[in-house]
Amino acid sequence: MTLTLGEMLTLADIADESRRLVMAAGSQSEVLRIAGGVAFQLRVAGRVDLPRPPLNDIDIVVSGGTERRMAALLASLGYKGEKGFNARYGATRLLFWDRGRNRKLDVFVGAFVMCHRLPIAERLGLEPETIPLAELLLTKLQIVQLNEKDVCDMHMLLITHDLGRNDGETINADHIAEICAKDWGLHHTVSKTLERLKGDPPSYTLNRDQRATVNQRIAALQRALDDRPKSIAWRTRASIGERIRWYEEPEEI
DSSP states (O other): OOOOHHHHHSOSSHHHHHHHHHHHHHHTTOOEEEEHHHHHHHHHTTSSOOOOOOOOEEEEEEOTTOHHHHHHHHHHTTOEEOHHHHHHHTTTEEEEEEGGGTEEEEEEESEEESSSEEEOGGGGGGSSSBOOHHHHHHHHHTOSSOOHHHHHHHHHHHHHOOEESSOTTSEEHHHHHHHHTTOHHHHHHHHHHHHHTTSOOTTOOOOHHHHHHHHHHHHHHHHHHHHSOOOHHHHHHHTTGGGSOOSOOOOOO
């Protein structure tokens, strides 16, 4: 079987390929960090076994203003840009394909923007490979229409990582609460998602110890959200509630 140029450049293992991107960017003094399902897999590192569907996409976050340099770097690493999408959204998001492996590469520039906007760039260098755990969890907590992969990723992270006031191997609850205290819509979605995590999806059931751990950490995070002083903008938006849609509809790709 003849390999395509993309297949010769990219790695078959999605975690190894994601790490290759981090290293390639670092070799050019650029900051690139892994998000999405691959980041959850790397941070959980086999410590819990839940039936998550296979990973087939790579999500990364890069610093704002680096989109042109990153586009050139990714092209040199075997990726083909989605020209129309990148021309329209390139300042905040880029889309690339590893055609040989039918693998999508989603690049968030400066911030993570889906149902809500999450500021990430200023903390992008805290971890050597992935975005910090607080931001990683928030990328899933901010989803309005959850699927089983999202729930599974969050369950695994909450089972394996405690909440605290620091980063590293701790989920920084203070930082999550600080971000949500500025944005009622995000706070509202996060609270609703935390409630959903108290139940199991159809494909698996957490055991007694796992459920106790997850519920304890959900409760601790919700307390942190509730106790954080809120901004005037937060309180003003809270008075309107769900009468006006509080989230964005991510564009289908």
